Amino acid sequence: MNKKLIEAFGPILLVVISIIYTACNNASSSSSKKQLISFKPIQGIHYSEVQRLQKNGLALNAYGYQLEPQWQINFVSDDSASVYSPIKKQFLNFPLSRGYDSVFNTARAWLRVKKMNKDSLVLEILKAKNDSIEINGSKVYMLFYADNYIKNVLHSDTATLRRPSRRDTQFVKSLVIKANKDITKAFAARHPVQFISKSPLVTAKQLRTKPDIMNNFDTATDYLSPEYDINIDKAYADFYYSFTACVDDRGEMHYLRPLIDFSMVGEEAQKSYIHLSQSVMDSYLKYYFKIIPGTTLGFMHSSNITLHVQGKTSARGESKK
Structure with missing residues (x-):
């Protein structure tokens, strides 16, 4: 009788087992994706922003607004960051709040980690309005290099790395030609x-x-x-x-x-x-x-x-x- 039941319902049992296994795997995968991001691997490393770019790779938009790389940051711990203030000309400690999907908040800004290692860091700027965050991002990206990497590997400095690219220069030239022919x-x-x-x-x-x-x-x-x-x-x-x-x-x-x-x-x-x-x-x-x-x-x-x-x-x- 048991043999007949197995023969009759065996395929159904296999499907059920497969669904349960897949669901468990998806739950495990979803859980791993929702892990809070940790900055322990890069704690204590000083990073300087060298580029701030739009999705198209340009630092300027059609209105002539130039995105300027200004940040310097050091992740002190998983709940604290030291950020340089261009206004006060000094590093200030800010609380660091971590969210899911590599999102975090510090120095009054919402950011998402796109890449992180001891040499470089790529952050996406997120738009915040009232109590909500535009999770799709602003499509503006901040590229950081570790100060040690800039000095000892690239043999350069932040001032040199922050210079406008050739693409930026060509783009501005095109805007200038139009503006000087027609003030509108x-x-x-x-x-x-x-x-x-x-x-x-x-x-x-x-x-x-x-x-x-x-x-x-x-x-x-x-x-x-x-x-x-x-x-x-x-x-x-x-x-x-x-x-x-x-x-x-x-x-x-x-x-x-x-x-x-x-x-x-x-x-x-x-x-x-x-x-x-x-x-x-x-x-x-x-x-x-x-x-x-x-x-x-x-x-x-x-x-x-x-x-x-x-x-x-x-x-x-x-x-x-």
Whole structure:
């Protein structure tokens, strides 16, 4: 009877056993994939970031924004990392939180380990919003080399390794050619426009974002959209205008648009504002400043800026009579 049962249900039993075996293997495999990443193999090694690249291998995007390798990191333990702060000019200790799928958090950044050994380290930057993480990543990768590897194997230094690649240079050249032929193709300059005063009555100051916890220490807006406060003493009238302009590769300024909401005041007020603010740009700014165009990788090119221009009939510190 038992023999007949085995003959009848043997194939079914084999299938059941196979399913159970496969399920056990998958569970074991899934469990191994969900192991928390450990930094013990590389603890105490100082790494310096030498490249920060997009998925296409370029360090710059179509807007001219250049990804800069800045990090220096040392994994002190599985729950602590020492990271160099370019702002404070020193190494700071940060808690290190480990997650699954090689994800970890330190120095207010979510990262995923793509490669790790004693000579090099590749991390992918993850986007975080509120309480969630974009697990697919930003497709931006950070390449680190161990300081010892840079010095004793590559016989180089971080400054040399961080230089733009030939591909980056060719890419920027293509952007520059387009921007200098057509200012509507202007892009952000790595080194922004400079205003050099020709008179003690006019001053220009670029506004700088103060890095803090509220902006996650991100000052990218200073790069992508530089703003300037310009003061003019002994002007023909008291005025204050805010507008955007394009500075081309020759240092010539081109008026773009006012930064005022005219929906409540009408078309005539808008026309007057544009006329007066453009006149100020074409007179005071063009005659009393030497304007140096923005540059990227050493190439001068058209780039857009924001201006807040204040004119006073009296000089600063001089009271009106």
